[in-house]
Amino acid sequence: xxxxxxxxxxxxxxxxxxxxxxxxxxxxxxxxxxxxxxxxxxxxxxxxxxxxxxxxxxxxxxxxxxxxxxxxxxxxxxxxxxxxxxxxxxxxxxxxxxxxxxxxxxxxxxxxxxxxxxxxxxxxxxxxxxxxxxxxxxxxxxxxxxxxxxxxxxxxxxxxxxxxxxxxxxxxxxxxxxxxxxxxxxxxxxxxxxxxxxxxxxxxxxxxxxxxxxxxxxxxxxxxxxxxxxxxxxxxxxxxxxxxxxxxxxxxxxxxxxxxxxxxxxxxxxxxxxxxxxxxxxxxxxxxxxxxxxxxxxxxxxxxxxxxxxxxxxxxxxxxxxxxxxxxxxxxxxxxxxxxx
Amino acid sequence: xxxxxxxxxxxxxxxxxxxxxxxxxxxxxxxxxxxxxxxxxxxxxxxxxxxxxxxxxxxxxxxxxxxxxxxxxxxxxxxxxxxxxxxxxxxxxxxxxxxxxxxxxxxxxxxxxxxxxxxxxxxxxxxxxxxxxxxxxxxxxxxxxxxxxxxxxxxxxxxxxxxxxxxxxxxxxxxxxxxxxxxxxxxxxxxxxxxxxxxxxxxxxxxxxxxxxxxxxxxxxxxxxxxxxxxxxxxxxxxxxxxxxxxxxxxxxxxxxxxxxxxxxxxxxxxxxxxxxxxxxxxxxxxxxxxxxxxxxxxxxxxxxxxxxxxxxxxxxxxxxxxxxxxxxxxxxxxxxxxxxxxxxxxxxxxxxxxxxxxxxxxxxxxxxxxxxxxxxxxxxxxxxxxxxxxxxxxxxxxxx
Numbered sequence: 001x002x003x004x005x006x007x008x009x010x011x012x013x014x015x016x017x018x019x020x021x022x023x024x025x026x027x028x029x030x031x032x033x034x035x036x037x038x039x040x041x042x043x044x045x046x047x048x049x050x051x052x053x054x055x056x057x058x059x060x061x062x063x064x065x066x067x068x069x070x071x072x073x074x075x076x077x078x079x080x081x082x083x084x085x086x087x088x089x090x091x092x093x094x095x096x097x098x099x100x101x102x103x104x105x106x107x108x109x110x111x112x113x114x115x116x117x118x119x120x121x122x123x124x125x126x127x128x129x130x131x132x133x134x135x136x137x138x139x140x141x142x143x144x145x146x147x148x149x150x151x152x153x154x155x156x157x158x159x160x161x162x163x164x165x166x167x168x169x170x171x172x173x174x175x176x177x178x179x180x181x182x183x184x185x186x187x188x189x190x191x192x193x194x195x196x197x198x199x200x201x202x203x204x205x206x207x208x209x210x211x212x213x214x215x216x217x218x219x220x221x222x223x224x225x226x227x228x229x230x231x232x233x234x235x236x237x238x239x240x241x242x243x244x245x246x247x248x249x250x251x252x253x254x255x256x257x258x259x260x261x262x263x264x265x266x267x268x269x270x271x272x273x274x275x276x277x278x279x280x281x282x283x284x285x286x287x288x289x290x291x292x293x294x295x296x297x298x299x300x301x302x303x304x305x306x307x308x309x310x311x312x313x314x315x316x317x318x319x320x321x322x323x324x325x326x327x328x329x330x331x332x333x334x335x336x337x338x339x340x341x
Numbered sequence: 342x343x344x345x346x347x348x349x350x351x352x353x354x355x356x357x358x359x360x361x362x363x364x365x366x367x368x369x370x371x372x373x374x375x376x377x378x379x380x381x382x383x384x385x386x387x388x389x390x391x392x393x394x395x396x397x398x399x400x401x402x403x404x405x406x407x408x409x410x411x412x413x414x415x416x417x418x419x420x421x422x423x424x425x426x427x428x429x430x431x432x433x434x435x436x437x438x439x440x441x442x443x444x445x446x447x448x449x450x451x452x453x454x455x456x457x458x459x460x461x462x463x464x465x466x467x468x469x470x471x472x473x474x475x476x477x478x479x480x481x482x483x484x485x486x487x488x489x490x491x492x493x494x495x496x497x498x499x500x501x502x503x504x505x506x507x508x509x510x511x512x513x514x515x516x517x518x519x520x521x522x523x524x525x526x527x528x529x530x531x532x533x534x535x536x537x538x539x540x541x542x543x544x545x546x547x548x549x550x551x552x553x554x555x556x557x558x559x560x561x562x563x564x565x566x567x568x569x570x571x572x573x574x575x576x577x578x579x580x581x582x583x584x585x586x587x588x589x590x591x592x593x594x595x596x597x598x599x600x601x602x603x604x605x606x607x608x609x610x611x612x613x614x615x616x617x618x619x620x621x622x623x624x625x626x627x628x629x630x631x632x633x634x635x636x637x638x639x640x641x642x643x644x645x646x647x648x649x650x651x652x653x654x655x656x657x658x659x660x661x662x663x664x665x666x667x668x669x670x671x672x673x674x675x676x677x678x679x680x681x682x683x684x685x686x687x688x689x690x691x692x693x694x695x696x697x698x699x700x701x702x703x704x705x706x707x708x709x710x711x712x713x714x715x716x717x718x719x720x721x722x723x724x725x726x727x728x729x730x731x732x733x734x735x736x737x738x739x740x741x742x
Contacts, residue, residue, distance in 0.1 A: 037739030048458040049425065049692045050467040050629045050669055052683050055454050062696050063540070063740055067435050071636075076739075087733050108718050108726075110708065176566060176574065196565030198715070281518065284568035284711035295708070302700025303408055303430030304738050 032084055032311035036077040038065035084312035088292075111313075114287045115320075117202070121288070122270040122324070125209045129266055130259060132210060133217025138247075140218070141225050152222075159215035167279025170208045171195075198285040205276040205286070213269070217262050224258045225251070257335060264328045271321050289317050364392035364652050370645035371396070374632075375403050375410060376422025381469055381592070381630065381666035385422075388661075389653030403427075411436035416635035419646035424630045425695040428457070428465055433697060437464060437633040443647040450655070452671035457631060467631035468654040469592075469666035472690060473526065474614040474625060474681035476579065476597060477586045478605065481508055489612050492619045493527075493555055496586065500562040503585050513562040514584035516572040520556075520714065521707035522626075526588075527552035529691065530617040530624030540698050540740050542731040544706075545724040553713055553720050555617060560714055568711055580604060588614055588625070591682035595664030611681030613688045623685050626693035630666075698740050705730035 001009075040063040048057040065073045086092075090109050097105040107113045140151050158166065173180040174194040185192050194200045228251065236246050252259075274290035277283060283291065296310035371394045376382040378399040386397040398406065398418070404427050410417035411431055421431065431437045439462040444451060448466070457465040475496075477489065482499070485506055490496040500512035517523055528535070533548030560567055564578070576593045578584045580603040589597075591611075600606040614625035632650045634643050656672030667679045675683075705727045713723040735741040 035737055037737065040739050046458075046460055047692075048456070049627070050454050050457070050470055050631075051627065051692075052454070052470070052669065052679075052686045055456065055458070056627070056692055057458075058692070060694070060696065063698065065433050071435050073434050087737075104717070108712055108722070175569065176564070176578075193565040195569045281569050281571075284518070284520070285715065299405060299408075299430075300700040300704045301404075301426035301429075302695065302697045302703075303404070303427075303433075304697060304700050304704075304734070306734060306737055308737060 028311045028314055031307055032315050033079060033081060034077050035080050035084070035308045036075050039074045039076055040065055080308070084308040085316070088309055088312050088316065110287065110292060111289075111316075114289045114292050117286055118271060118273060118289045118320075121202070121205065121209070121273050122267060124206055125213070125270055126263060126266055128206070128210045129213050129217055130262060132214040133221050133262070134255075136214065136218040137221040137225055140222055152219075155218055156215045158211050159213070159219075161212070163212060163275040164279050166212055167208055167275050170204060171280050174204060195280070195282075195285075201280060201282045201285050205273075205280065205282075208276060209270060209273070213266060217266075220258050220262055221255055224255045228254055257332075260328050260331055260335075264325060264332075267324050267328065268321055271324060272317065289313070289320065293317065364388075364649075366392065366648070368392040368394045368645055368649055370394065370642055372419045372642070372646045372649045373397070373417070374420035374422065374650075375399075375407050375418040376420075377401065377403050377424075377630075379592070381662075381668075382422050384658060384662040384665050385468060385653040388655070388658040389420075389649050392649045392652050395649055404430075407431060408434070408436075411635050411637065414637040415639070415642075416637040419635055419638055419642055420650050421633045421635065422630065423465060423633055425628050425693045426700065428633065429695050429697060429700065431633060432459060432464060436636055438636040438643060439464060440466065440634060440647065443634070443644065447644070447648050447651055450651075450671055452669070455631070455669060455671065457629070465631045465633045466650070466654070467629040468670055469630050469668050470682060470686075471590060471592050471628045471630070471667060472614065472625050472682045472685050473522075473588045473590055474623075474685045475586065475612045476589045476594065476609055476681065477612065478509075478582075478608055479610040480605075480608045481585045484508070489610075490586070490615050491613075492621075493559070493615050493617050493624065494619075496615050497558055497562075499586065500559075504562060509585045510583040511562060511564045511578075512585050513559055514570070514575045514578045514587035514589070515559075515563060515567060516570055516575045516587075516589065517560070517563070517567045518569055518571045518574075519707075520568065520710045521703050523556060523588075524552055524706050524710055525693075525703070526614070526624040526626055527555055527617060529626065529694075530621055532621060535694070535699065535702050540735060542702065542705075542728040542735075544702075544727050545721070549724045550720050551617065553710075553723060556710075557714060568714065579609060591667050591678065594667075594678040594681065599664075611677070611684075613681065613684035614690060616688070622689040622691070625685050625690045627682075627686055627690055628693055629669075697738070698735060701734045701738060701740070702727075702731050705734065 043062060043064050044059060045062050046057060046059045048055040068074050088111055090111060093109055094106065094112065097103070107116055136155055140148060140155065143151055172178055181192055181194055194204060232250050233246060236250055272290050273288045274294065277286065277288050277291040293310050293313040296306040296313060299305045374386060374389065374397045376386070376397065376399050378401055382399050386399060389395050389397070403422065407418065407421050407427070408430050411421065412434065421437070423431065441463050444456070444463050451466060455467045456463045457467055475490065481503060482489065485502050487499045487502055490499050503509065503512040515523065528544065528548055531548040531551050533544070533546065533552070535543060537543045564570065572590055572593060575587055575589055576596050579587065579597040582605045594611055597603055597609045598606050614623035616623050632654065634646050654670055656670050659668035659670045659673035663676060664678055667675055667682050708730060709718070709723050709726045712718045713720065718726070732741060
C-alpha cells in the first residue's frame with residue numbers, strides 16, 4: 001500500500017483519536033496541575049424556610065460567588081503544581097503510617113484502600129478468568145457437533161449482559177434475604193449477611209467479574225483451538241504423552257499469544273473496576289480507584305465538585321495501568337522481535 | 342420518554358376519574374420543568390400538565406441538569422424543582438429570579454410558610470416538607486409495655502427489650518446508606534455546630550464523639566447490612582414486619598401503612614424524632630421541596646411558568662394525592678402521615694443548614710463515617726479525618742485560604 005492510500009485509510013481514525021482521546025487527555029493532564037475556584041465574598045444572609053405553622057428564619061454567614069456584568073460567576077485559576085496529587089495520595093499520612101509501623105492505618109486512607117482492592121481484584125480475577133475460559137473452550141471443543149452451537153450460545157450469555165445490570169442482579173440475588181442468601185441460610189443453617197462486611201462483598205465482586213469476562217476468554221481461546229495442529233497432537237499420543245502433557249506442552253504454548261492478549265485486555269479492564277462498586281452500592285465497604293475519580297467528579301448537594309483531584313486521580317490510574325502493562329507488553333515485544341529489551 | 346408516558350398516564354387517569362378539576366385557564370406559552378423523580382413531583386407535574394403547553398423532565402440527575410440548563414440563555418427550563426440544598430448552586434450563580442411581584446399578582450392563595458425568603462426576597466415557593474422522625478410498631482411496643490421513646494437512650498432501652506423478646510428480626514432500621522445525614526442529625530441534636538469562625542471545621546469535639554458513639558450503639562440493633570440500606574429497603578423492612586422502629590422519612594409514612602403493600606398496615610405509628618438525650622432538640626433536620634423560576638427567560642415566560650406552577654401545587658392537587666408527601670399547601674390540611682414530622686418541628690428541629698461549605702462538610706462526613714462504623718477507624722481519627730478532608734476541599738473551592 002502506498003503512503004497516500006495508507007494515510008487516507010487511517011486518517012479519519014487518527015483524527016478521531018486526536019479529538020476524542022488525545023485532546024481530553026491533555027486537558028485532564030493540565031487540569032490536574034491547576035485549581036479553578038469561584039471568587040467568593042462573605043455575606044450575612046437571612047434565610048426563611050418553611051416550617052409547619054410558620055416560617056423558620058435564620059441568619060448565617062455564608063460565602064457567595066461574585067458575578068460579573070453578564071451575570072456569570074467570576075472564577076480564578078491557579079497553578080498549584082503537584083498539590084492535587086498530594087491531596088489524592090496523602091503522602092504525609094503514608095509517611096506517618098510507615099513511621100509508626102501501623103499497617104492497617106494505610107488502608108484507612110482512601111487512595112491506598114482503593115489501590116489495595118483494585119490490585120487484588122485485578123490479579124485474582126486474571127488467573128481464574130484464564131483458567132475458566134480455557135476449561136470451557138476445551139470442554140466445548142470436545143462436545144459433539146450436535147450440541148456445540150447451543151453450548152456456545154449459553155456460555156456467551158453472561159458476556160452479553162450490560163455490566164451494571166449484571167452487577168445489580170447479583171446484588172438483588174444476595175442482598176438482605178435475597179433468593180440466594182435465603183438458600184445459603186437454609187443450606188448452612190446460619191444467619192448470613194453478604195453485604196455486612198467487605199470480604200463477602202469482595203468475593204461476590206470477584207465471582208461476578210469472572211462470570212462476566214470468562215465467556216470472552218472462552219471464545220478467543222476456542223478460536224485458537226481450531227487452529228491447533230492435529231499432527232503434533234497425534235504424534236504426542238503415539239509418543240505416549242498423557243492428556244495433561246499434551247495440554248502443557250502443545251496446546252498452551254500454541255495458545256500463548258492469545259493468552260497474553262487476553263491478559264492485557266483484562267488487566268486494563270479490571271484495573272478500571274467501577275461497575276461492581278456502583279452496582280453493589282458498596283462504597284461504605286469497598287472502593288476502587290475509578291470510584292474515587294467518580295466521587296471527586298460527583299457534585300455534592302451544594303453543587304461543588306473537585307475537578308483537579310479528579311484529574312489527578314485519573315492520571316494516577318493511567319500511570320497504574322501503564323505500570324502493570326509493562327510486563328505483558330515486554331513479553332509480546334520479545335515474541336515479535338525475539339530479542340531482549 | 343418514560344417520564345412523559347407516566348405523566349400522560351397520570352393525566353389520563355386523573356381526568357378519567359374526574360376527581361381533579363382541570364386547569365382553569367389555557368396556557369399559551371410553552372413551559373418546561375426539571376425536578377426530581379419521586380411521587381410528589383410526579384403528581385405536581387401531572388397537575389401542571391393540565392394547563393397545556395407543559396413538559397417536565399423528572400429524574401434523579403435533575404441537579405446536574407439544572408445547573409447547566411438554567412445557565413443557558415434562554416434557560417432550558419422555566420421551572421425548577423429544588424430542595425434546601427439544591428437551591429444553593431442556583432441561587433449562588435444568580436440563575437433564578439425573585440418572585441415577589443409574581444407572588445403579589447398570582448400567588449395570593451399561598452400561605453406565608455410556603456415562601457422561601459433569602460435576604461427579604463422570595464426566591465422559591467415550597468410545596469412540601471420532609472423530615473426523618475420516629476416510626477414504630479404500636480402493637481409491639483404495647484405488648485412489651487414500652488412507652489414511645491423520646492430520646493435515643495429510650496430507643497436503645499426499647500431496642501434491647503424488643504431484641505430480648507425476639508418478636509422481629511431486627512429491633513431498629515434506618516436508611517443508613519446516607520450515613521452522613523444520620524451523623525448531621527445526631528450531631529445537631531447534641532447541640533453541635535459544624536463551623537467555627539471563618540468557615541473552619543468544627544466536628545472534632547465532645548458532641549462529635551457522642552454522636553458517633555450513639556450511632557455505633559444504634560447500629561448494633563440493626564440489620565448487619567445497614568450501610569447499604571436505602572429508603573426503599575427500609576420501607577420494605579417495615580412493610581414485611583422485619584423491624585420495629587426507625588427514624589425514617591415522613592415521605593414514606595403513607596407507604597409503610599399502605600394495605601396494598603404492607604403486611605403490617607395500620608400498626609405503624611408516628612412520633613417526633615427522638616432527641617439524643619433528654620432536654621436536647623430532636624436529632625432530625627427539616628427539608629423542603631418547592632419551585633424556582635429561571636432568571637434567563639422573558640418576563641412573559643416567567644409569568645406563564647409561575648401560573649402553571651401555582652396550578653400544579655394547589656390544594657386540589659394535594660387533596661387528590663394526600664399520601665404522596667407532607668404537603669404544606671394552603672387550603673389543605675395534612676392527615677396522619679404528617680403527624681410525626683409536625684411533632685418533630687414542634688420540638689425544635691432546625692432546617693437542614695444548606696450552604697456551599699456545608700456541601701463540602703457533608704462529603705467529608707460521608708467519606709469517613711463508614712470506616713468508623715465498620716471498625717476501621719477510632720472516634721478521634723474519624724473526626725480528625727472529617728476535618729482534614731473538609732479543609733482540603735474547602736481550600737480547593739476557595740472558601741478557606
